[in-house]
Amino acid sequence: MRIFPNNIKCLLLLIFFGMNSFFISAQNANRTYKSFEQKSDVINVSTNDGTYRFQAFTPEIMETSFIPSDGVFNAESYSVVLKPSKISPTVTEEANSLKIATSGITVLITKKPFQVKYFYEGEEVISEKLGYSKSDTHKKLDFNISEYEMLMGGGARALGMNRRGNKLELYNRADYGYGTKSALLNYTLPVVLSSEKYLLHFDNAPIGFLDLDSEHSNTLSYETISGRMTYQLVVGKTWEKITENFTLLTGRQPLPPRWIFGNFSSRFGYHSQKEVENTIAKFKKDSIPVDAVILDLYWFGHDIKGTMGNLEFVKDSFPEPKQMISKLADQGIKTVLVTEPFILTTSKKWDDAVKQNVLATDSVGKPFKYDFYFGNTGLVDIFSAKGKEWFWNIYKDLKSFGVAGWWGDLGEPEVHPTKLQHSVGSADEVHNVYGHYWAKMLKEGYETEFPEERPFILMRAGAAGSQRFGLIPWSGDVNRGWNGLKPQPEISLQMGLQGLAYMHSDLGGFAGDLEDDELYTRWLQYGVFQPIFRPHAQEDVASEPVFKNDKTKALAKKAIELRYKLLPYNYSLAFENHISGKPLMRPLFFEEPENYKMYAISNTYLWGDSFLVSPILRPGVTTKEVIFPSTNNWFDFYTGKKYIKGTTASVKVVEDHIPVFVRGGAFIPMARPMQTTANYDASTLDVYFYYDEQAKKSTDVLYNDDGKTPNAFEKGMFEVIKFNSEVNASEVTIKIQKEEGENPNSEIKGIDLHIENLKKEVEFVWVNGIKFTGKNYMHQGNLNIPVRFDQNETIIKIEFNN
Known part of the structure; x- marks a missing residue:
């Protein structure tokens, strides 16, 4: 259109x-x-x-x-x-x-x-x-x-939302320390989308x-x-339908394990078991929620160079890896290991890799050896049956240690000589799908060996359709600077349109030794409303909030705590992506596809259907111009101030959060405080209804399952709470229905419903036909109504005193 x-x-x-x-x-x-x-x-x-x-x-x-x-x-x-x-x-x-x-x-x-x-x-x-x-x-x-x-x-690029006028190379490649502009990054997809829908x-x-x-x-x-x-x-008639159709064609993202929506402790990198345990102890001491720790390449070697391909714990610096991982798990902390497909000639596994014939070859069938930053290397032939089996057995062995997730790094592959041969073709013929087939190997390995567990697969490169393997992409080695933060919403929005909806960034920035507390804070505040919350950086400057000064730590803690409060909303958003392919982050033209101005905007976006987010991408900002889509009125998430639909307003910017707004008529489910998702209690949740007299009808869905069983929805192991509202001048009617699958794990026993933005006096509240005076449900000027699920449907009618 x-x-x-x-x-x-x-x-x-x-x-x-x-x-x-x-x-x-x-x-x-x-x-x-x-x-x-x-x-x-x-x-x-x-x-x-x-x-x-x-x-x-x-x-x-x-x-x-x-x-x-x-x-x-x-x-x-x-x-x-x-x-x-x-x-x-x-x-x-x-x-x-x-x-x-x-x-x-x-x-x-x-x-x-x-x-x-x-x-x-x-x-x-x-x-x-x-x-x-x-x-x-x-x-x-x-x-x-x-x-x-x-x-x-065209995949992940930093070129602006409208990429017309560019000739885009299709060759997955890292751009170390990139900033505001990058024409070539780790995910290059042969996909074009047009404003013509x-x-x-x-x-x-x-x-x-x-x-x-x-x-x-x-x-x-x-x-x-x-x-x-x-x-x-x-x-398709709408952008939602186009993304639904494309993910129908190329596959939908399985629901990831629920713990990945928590906070990660990560850096390049932890040098020892003691350093890992001490860092997590700091999170616990400061009561900062955390769910996972990621071990970069020092888990298998003391040095950056010469050790890649060992893929086994260094005994002196990690003397008791199983006990460490078990101890962390007892605290609700998952352990994620970095792995790479490069087997160095100096590594412990080189001789076995050559003997087992699992490496990509030269023109006469010998292992293709070449130099790159980390040393002289060969490359696992992920396309050959022998290569897959050999590589998978390494993961299978490490899985017995209790490892909960995998980080696949350098999988473009970072250096992939043209003359190198794989079992299915030359390097140039399969370069862009190497990470895709690596993720496929892991997904299929879990389905065979660990069928009761959802894998976490963090990959730096992939291809169109990689989402169906549960691949979680990130935007590569971004510069630790404001120029690195600026393109991150664009990259995530573009990738979501192309099916890979979990694209996210190293929060705080990766490359360089800049220590800028304002930048760090703003990046983490943005991270609350992007798919994965994972601060990560070179170790010259700490990426973890526990090593920041008191003020920065407090601001980071507040952002992380909000991330955890939003767990039921975010998990429901993940479910929506799983069944429909809708991106988690959505550009404004989803709301107004006929408004060409919306196609250029990435500095304000939708987080799911209910939130409008406008991250702060420059230092020293005190006000920001925000465009409010014409589909609904919008309410400041923090102050409740109303912004009229279809307008542009100058919004005051404060230190402890970025501008975030909620759609009029939305239902926002939120969790009670927790220190790890292992302590998530879904038995009673808070649900906030954003009353707006102009939002005549609205619907929302809260999805829940055990957070760990693969295909829980398809197996009927779920529960869904459906919310419907109807509004007129004299009353609000809210219908809340609970539906369960055939084999439910019924955790949600009730919700506390909070009615936001009420300016009118409430005279009566009817609950399933029983009449109460409004003041029975008023608490400190707000209307709060408990709803228990001893029956499948609750109808609430709120009558105003007109």
């Missing part, structure tokens, strides 16, 4: 097509139509230089492949898991056209000159330009785009480029060194 008003849109279309109709229609003058063949749900269209293959996965997902005359169709996809629906499109042939129509997407092929166009609900979405072409080094697909559409995608996924693994109109010729193109010329067009 075009984002311009209709009159401007029509004028632009007339000008554009009037000036360019011949130019566009003549693009495929050398390609001639021959015939078509329909085999059930697949339509093959023959041309003089190859065959187009069209297949609808759903009415809103169409796959197109071009198979050159000298090629064959390759059906294998690393990314797509959806099986095509048995949709038999209607095919209509006329003298100069062929129409392939579903109930959603229609493909229109002009025979002479040859042209492929895509329509959704009668409106053109996109069209091929040259379509397929080939040079000496690359194969290419290109498309026409309108003059005014904005383009997003469509998504293109180029379903191919080898390296290449996404050109988002860098030559300003209204052209979008995909280039690759080899592989499939296959792409899926994904559309």
Whole structure:
């Protein structure tokens, strides 16, 4: 759907097509139509230089492949898991056209000159330009785009929300110490999203480029060194539906273990068992909640260089790892270990890796050895059966120590020479899916060996669809500076649109020795409202709040405590992502897709459906301009001040929190204080209803399960609380229903319902038809109503004294 008003849109279309109709229609003058063949749900269209293959996965997902005359169709996809629906499109042939129509997407092929166009609900979405072409080094697909559409995608980049005008390299690579701008980071995905509400996924693994109109010729193109010329067009009436469709195509994120929504103690790195235990003791002493400790590479070596690949605890500095991990677990602290796929020739496992034939090879089949920062190395061939089995057995052995999660570092892979060979192809052919298959190995290993446990898999690189393995991405080695903080919301928002909704950052920044308490505080306050709360940095300056000065520690503690209070909201948000693919962090254009100004904004965003968050990304800020979406009124989360929908306001900025607002009509579930999620008590929760007389109807859902069983929802091991409100001038009616699965672990016994923002006097409160005077439920000027779940439905009616 075009984002311009209709009159401007029509004028632009007339000008554009009037000036360019011949130019566009003549693009495929050398390609001639021959015939078509329909085999059930697949339509093959023959041309003089190859065959187009069209297949609808759903009415809103169409796959197109071009198979050159000298090629064959390759059906294998690393990314797509959806099986095509048995949709038999209607095919209509006329003298100069062929129409392939579903109930959603229609493909229109002009025979002479040859042209492929895509329509959704009668409106053109996109069209091929040259379509397929080939040079000496690359194969290419290109498309026409309108003059005014904005383009997003390409994975994790720091380029601004509108990435049009850039030619994006598709080659996963770390950018150490990056700041405000970075054209290439650890996750490069062959995915493009447009303000015209469509998504293109180029379903191919080898390296290449996404050109988002860098030559300003209204052209979008995909280039690759080899592989499939296959792409899926994904559309939908809303952005929520587009992300739902794309994650239906590539897989949904399983619910992670609940403990990952707590606070992590992490740095580069802890040198000894004593240092780990003393650090956690400080968290306990300061009563700062914490759920996990991450051990960086010193757990397997004293030095940064020369030890990678040992992958076993150093005996002198970690003398009793099992006892350490067990002791931490008794305190509710999970242990996470860093691992890398590089086996150094100086490591303890080099000889065995060579003997077992598990390493990537050179042209004559010998282990490919090369130098990089950490030493002379080989690389585990994650694609070979032997490589996977050997690598997995290391994890399996470490799992017996009680390890609760894994950090997969350097998995781009960081250095991956072109001449290196894997069992399934060259380094350049599989580079961008190495981390993807590493995560797949871990996920499948858990399903086989530890089927009762949800894995935690933190990975620095992956691919489109990696979310289905439970992969948790982060934004790499960001600079510890304000320039490092600034692009973080953009990176997370963009990745959420592309299916990887848990993208987050090293809170406080990673690279460098800058100690800036204001920066640290603002980054952690932002971290409350991003997917994973994990401060991490080089050890020159401490990343853990327990080592900060009293003031900074107190501010950090307040942010962390809020993170824990929001656990039921955040876990419900994770459940929503699991079943629908909706991102956790959502850009403002989800609210106003026709407002083109919203597509450029990343410094204010939605956290789930209920929160509007505006992080502080510059030092010394005392006020910030905040755009309030026109869908609802918004209330300051801390003061209750009301902001009118569709306005922009200058909001006062204070030290102890960033600007956060709640949607009028929202229900916000919150937990009671805890020091670790192991102590989470869901038996009684606080739920805050943000009354707004203009929010006539609203709904929300609170989801709960045991937080650890894989596929708990699918197994019926869950409970859901559904909230509905109806508001008019004289009363509010709130319906609260509890539903349980077939095998529930019923923890929620009741809630305390708090009605926020009431300015009117409450005369009566009706609870399931029983009438009470309003003052019975008033407490310090607020209306608080206890709800117990000894029955499945509670109806509350609040009558005002008008």
